[in-house]
Amino acid sequence: MNSVRNNVVTGILIVVGLVLLAVLCVAIWYLRLLFLYVIIAAILTLITRPLEKLLERIKFGKRKIPRGLRAVTVLLSIYLVIFIFIAIFIPLFMNEGKILANVDTTKLTTALHEPISQLDSLFRGFQHGNDKQSLEQYVQHVSSDMLNATQLSSLANGITNFVKSLFVA
Secondary structure, eight states, rough: OOHHHHHHHHHHHHHHHHHHHHHHHHHHHHHHHHHHHHHHHHHHHHHHHHHHHHHHOOETTEEEEOOHHHHHHHHHHHHHOOOOOOOHHHHHHHHHHHHHOOOOOOHHHTTTTHHHHHHHHHHHHHOOOOOOOOHHHHHHHHHHTTTHHHHHHHHHHHHHHHHHHHHHH
């Protein structure tokens, strides 16, 4: 009788533990963005702690810089670094996007015609099925798909939205 009671209690504890684990997993899933913000805040705290300690050692006469002013200074320095990063790299990415959007795929395939014709026979050997296309047609199709202006603009918008949400967070 005692072993049956122990088995029942053990089974109930296992079921309760699994239910709590499932609830915890669901809570983490729904609050994952909040956890991401907390992790980013912890990383930024670890990165900026030396600057805060340096500001703590600065004295004007016998007075130290107040904690609030040190915190504002550290936050402004973080914003300054992010702003400089954006000011330097976003125009570079935009310029590369413009260059990629202006690539003429027909000129590209014309310039690569000789190497493509050499690889064409090898490519046809690897194809199976009735609709065998030349390597030139395949490369032109793939390059026009990759360099599609709408895809590049949507990628740029996605990156911009990510940076905005990260900055707001």
